[in-house]
Structure formats: C-alpha cells, structure tokens
Amino acid sequence: MIPTREEMYAALENRHGAELQKKLSTASVAVCGLGGLGSNIAIALARAGVGKLHIIDFDRVDISNLNRQQYFPEQLGQLKSDALYDTLKRIAPYCDIRSECVKLDEENIPQLLADDDIIVEAFDKAERKAMLVNCVLENMPQKYLVSGSGMAGIAPSNTITTKRITKRFYLCGDGVSDVADGMGLVASRVLICAGHQAHAVIRIIAGEYDIN
Template sequence: MIPSREEMYRALEERHGKELQKKLSGAAVAVCGLGGLGSNIAVSLARAGVGELLLIDFDTVDISNLNRQQYFPEQLGLPKTEALSETLRKIAPYCNIRSAQVKLNEENAPELLADVPFICEAFDRADQKEMLVGCILEKMPEKYLVAASGMAGIGSANTIRTRRITDRFYICGDGESDSAAGLGLVSARVMVCAAHQANMIIRLIAGEFTA
C-alpha cells in the first residue's frame, strides 16, 4: 500500500516547511535531456515534491547510460521518457509527470516549453546546449533557465559550482571538463552537477535568486 496523497504531502511539509512545500508543489519544471544530468535532476525534484515535471528526450536507454543515469538494465531499449516516468511514479506517485519523446530544436521548443516557467538544460552535446540556451534566452526571456557545462572526469567535486549570469539564467559545472576531451562521464561528478542544477531550481521556486 502506498501512502495517500495527503500523507505524502504532510511528510514533505514536515521536512521542508509549509511555505516552501506549497511553492514546490505548485511548481512546474521542464527537464530537457534525460541523461546523466536530467535523470538525476528529475529524481531530486520529484523527491522534493515538485508538483509537475515535463520530461523531454528523443533517445532510448542504452547499456552505456547505466554508469551514471537513473535507469535499470531491464529498461534497456525503452524510450528514456517512458523509463524515467516509470521510476519517478514509484518515487513520487502524486507528481504530475508529462513527457515528450522528441528532439528539441529552435522550432518546437517555444511550444513544448510554453506553460513551464522553470527549465533545466541537461543535454550532452555542446552545440545542442548552445542552441537550446540561445533559443530560450532569445525567444522566451520570461523563463528561468538553469544550464550545465563541464562535469566530466573525476576531478575535484569542489570545482563544480553554480554561476548566476542574470536573475533568470544560471550555469552549473566547472566550465572546463569536456567529455569530448577523452574524460569519461562518471556517476558521482555528474550527480554533483545535477544536484547543483536541481538545487538552483528549488532556490528559484523558493524565490531565492543568488547562486
């Protein structure tokens, strides 16, 4: 038997306080890219009791994802949107989870992201990061955007930080460690960066605008 909606909500309120939980439960967040960053961000936000999550990714679960992404071997081949929705429903059964199995681009992003105020950029490729961030900053300046750059390897976790660029645009990571430079993506450091992103989203939902 899973707890009732009220029991789950009360438990969250006890941990987070009434005021913050009301804000979190009323918030909608889009996670763009469901890899090492996005899947971990979504798990954090679902556990924190964010009311609505929009999950966007075109890809399916591959064996190479299992070193750092929140999927199970039995989910290989499933669309990431479907596999992650399944996991999140177990974690947070009353979270409103929507998903879109689509490759985001400058044409479809404004419509797909229209009714979600908080957005996480969690793509893998640098050119795709630039495209999505540019598109959101230029076409949807009212959105709150938390992006990421630089989290490959096993360098010190202390170099991963959150930088405020404007009061609506924040970037997490060390800004340097490129996965294309032969540094693999390793679970712990990717999770540190994902946690920075999720924490900044929670801060923005709470009305805190410093990094």
C-alpha cells in the first residue's frame, strides 16, 4: 500500500527537519538532460522531497545507457522523459513532475525554464553544456545554475569537487576528464558527480551557499 502524502511528508520531515523539508517541498528544479548525470540527480532530488521537478530530454533509452543511467532493460526504446517520469513517480508519488521531450536551444530555454527556481545542466556533450550554461547566464541571471564537467574514467573520487563560480553558478566535476581521453563513463564516478550536483541543489534550497 502506498503511504499517504501526509505520511511521506512526515517521514521526510523526521529526517530533514521541519524547516528544511518545507523549503525542499516548495522548490522547483529543472533537470536538463536525463542521462548518467540527470537521471541520478533527478532520483536524488525526488528522494529528498523536492516538490517540483521539471525533467527534460529528447533521447530514447538505449542499451549503451544501462551501465550508468537509471533505466531498466524493459524500458529500452522508450523516451527518457517518459521512462524516468514513471520511475520518479514510483519513488515520490506526490512530487509534481513535469516531463518534456524537447531539445533545448537558445530560442526555447528562456521560456521553457522560466518557472524553475534552479536549473541543472546534465548534458553529455561539451557543446550542449556550454550552450545551456551561456544561455542561462546571459538571459536568466536571476536563476541558480548547477552544471557538471569532468567525470569520465576511474580517477580518484576526491578529484570531483563542487565550486561556486559566480554568485548563482556552481560547477561540479574534476574539470579535466573527458570520454575522448580514453576510458569512458563508469557508473560509480558518474554517480559521484551527480551526487555533487544534487547536493549543491539541496544546499542552495536550504540557503547554504558555498564560499569558494
């Protein structure tokens, strides 16, 4: 039997405290890209009790995704936005989830992300990352932005960090590693970077801002 909304909120409040859980429950976060970073970030935020999640991707689940992304073999071929929506609803049935299958670009970003408090960049390709980051910084300076860069290979976990680049822009990763350098993306290290991004979001919601 699925717990009631009140029961699930009470359990989260017991873990996080009333003040933080209220902030989490009223926050709205957009996760742009639902691959290795984005699917893990979205699940972490849903489990933390973030009230509104806006998940965006235009791709479909492929067998090559299964080593690090939060999808199941039976979801192969499904739109990632649909597949992850179903998973998130199983985890957090009362979360307000807006799922969109769309390719973000400079033209549609300001409109599509207008209602989100925090924007998470979780794309795979460097040029797509740069496009989203630049577009948000130039056109939506009032938004908080959390981006990821550098999580490939099997380098030490502690080389992945979270840095506050500007007042509202955070960058997570090692800033160096790239798939093109040799070894590709390994589930554990991608998950570490995703955890950094999700935790940066939670700290922003809590009003705890990194000083570096």
